[in-house]
Amino acid sequence: MANNDAVLSQFTPTVYDDAPKAEGKKLRVGIIGTGWIAESHIQSYKSQPDVEVVAMADLIPGKAEKFAERFGVEGVHFYPDHASMLDNEELDAVSVCTYNRTHAVCTIDALKHGVPVLLEKPMCVTIEEAVEIRKAEAESGKIVSVGFQPRFDDNMKMIKKIVQSGTLGDIYYIQTGGGRRRGIPGSTFIEDKTAGLGALGDIGCYSLDMVLNAIGYPKPLTVSGYTSDFFGKSTKYYPQFADRFNVDDFAAAFIRLEGGIILDFRIAWAMHPDTPGDTIIFGKDGALRIPSTDCWNGTVGGPMKLYHDVCGQQTETVIPIIEARGKMGLFDQKIRSFLDAVKTGGEAPVPTSQIIYNQAIIDGIAKSARAGKEIEIVIPE
Numbered sequence: 001m002a003n004n005d006a007v008l009s010q011f012t013p014t015v016y017d018d019a020p021k022a023e024g025k026k027l028r029v030g031i032i033g034t035g036w037i038a039e040s041h042i043q044s045y046k047s048q049p050d051v052e053v054v055a056m057a058d059l060i061p062g063k064a065e066k067f068a069e070r071f072g073v074e075g076v077h078f079y080p081d082h083a084s085m086l087d088n089e090e091l092d093a094v095s096v097c098t099y100n101r102t103h104a105v106c107t108i109d110a111l112k113h114g115v116p117v118l119l120e121k122p123m124c125v126t127i128e129e130a131v132e133i134r135k136a137e138a139e140s141g142k143i144v145s146v147g148f149q150p151r152f153d154d155n156m157k158m159i160k161k162i163v164q165s166g167t168l169g170d171i172y173y174i175q176t177g178g179g180r181r182r183g184i185p186g187s188t189f190i191e192d193k194t195a196g197l198g199a200l201g202d203i204g205c206y207s208l209d210m211v212l213n214a215i216g217y218p219k220p221l222t223v224s225g226y227t228s229d230f231f232g233k234s235t236k237y238y239p240q241f242a243d244r245f246n247v248d249d250f251a252a253a254f255i256r257l258e259g260g261i262i263l264d265f266r267i268a269w270a271m272h273p274d275t276p277g278d279t280i281i282f283g284k285d286g287a288l289r290i291p292s293t294d295c296w297n298g299t300v301g302g303p304m305k306l307y308h309d310v311c312g313q314q315t316e317t318v319i320p321i322i323e324a325r326g327k328m329g330l331f332d333q334k335i336r337s338f339l340d341a342v343k344t345g346g347e348a349p350v351p352t353s354q355i356i357y358n359q360a361i362i363d364g365i366a367k368s369a370r371a372g373k374e375i376e377i378v379i380p381e
């Protein structure tokens with residue numbers, strides 16, 4: 001490729017193939033946990049011509065049956081938990097759509113049965129669980145892909161292209177995070193026994209992935225973290241569940257990454273200001289500002305701005321938002337890319353080899369906040 005073309009192609013949006021690959025036998029898929037996010041999984045699986053959802057499991061009696069009926073899925077076998085489903089079915093893949101506290105056990109048990117896993121985000125709750133998932137994955141030879149659908153957004157891909165193009169030069173500091181003025185989800189998200197983590201796990205994992213994926217997921221080394229729960233526990237702001245709330249609703253941290261990069265992170269489910277700040281990637285040759293959204297859910301909030309010098313002149317270049325094209329939404333792309341990897345024996349589209357560092361940071365923030373001091377991030381062998 002001529003040098004010029006190579007430069008220009010760095011900024012050409014990726015064109016994705018809209019047509020699901022339907023050749024070969026149908027994949028027999030099971031869904032573990034039939035709550036809110038499972039709705040997106042079933043709708044997407046139903047639109048894939050090479051998938052039949054044959055089994056569903058949920059701990060709440062009758063929930064999976066009602067779920068199947070609501071989405072018009074017939075011929076499904078129902079189970080009272082993930083273990084009995086895995087023992088009784090021959091499956092090609094499962095979606096783990098349970099709350100965070102049971103991510104690890106469901107994923108590890110599926111891998112022990114030789115079944116690849118599409119695992120909802122965050123990967124799990126602790127770094128120890130993440131390591132166990134990685135071990136089970138290696139032993140089984142089957143993949144785990146973590147459910148970060150924002151990865152498939154062309155604007156997210158553009159962030160990575162800009163960083164990887166070298167336009168910003170060496171990266172030395174990143175401020176990232178996101179927030180909502182009032183956006184605590186409720187349900188099973190707000191109790192330690194089900195969620196294990198609050199805003200930190202729910203939406204913190206997205207903002208970490210946005211920047212860590214762009215810079216190639218360097219290893220995290222140390223973290224000084226802080227968490228609080230003033231809003232969720234307050235009857236003034238959340239009378240409907242203040243007595244149940246026992247996870248974080250705000251987290252902030254200062255993280256050192258391998259390569260001398262500093263990550264300055266903050267995430268909020270609830271706060272008084274409109275934003276805890278845009279994401280800004282500082283490089284020696286330029287900087288990239290990625291606007292936050294009003295209600296943070298892991299997406300790019302508006303046109304990005306590139307700050308650089310042109311012939312000695314301080315210049316700002318606007319990177320326009322790339323509108324979604326094609327029929328396949330981000331969630332469908334997340335499901336489809338997983339299915340294709342299962343069919344071809346390819347790599348997981350969002351691999352645990354990367355996301356273990358995302359989990360190590362989340363776990364480190366929680367541990368450092370409890371200890372009240374900076375800690376070293378140790379990833380058990």
Ligand SMILES: NC(=O)c1ccc[n+]([C@@H]2O[C@H](COP(=O)([O-])OP(=O)(O)OC[C@H]3O[C@@H](n4cnc5c(N)ncnc54)[C@H](O)[C@@H]3O)[C@@H](O)[C@H]2O)c1
Pocket residue numbers: 032033034035036037038057058059060063080081082083097098099100102106120121122147148149187188202
């Ligand atoms: N990717 C996204 O955009 C997105 C959005 C929302 C939630 N999520 C993630 O999805 C996960 C689930 O969230 P939700 O809102 O659907 O929760 P939910 O509470 O509505 O549903 C979880 C279900 O899992 C079931 N369950 C738990 N352990 C089980 C087990 N061992 N076997 C069978 N069933 C089991 C529960 O009974 C419950 O019905 C969370 O980890 C959350 O972070 C992702």
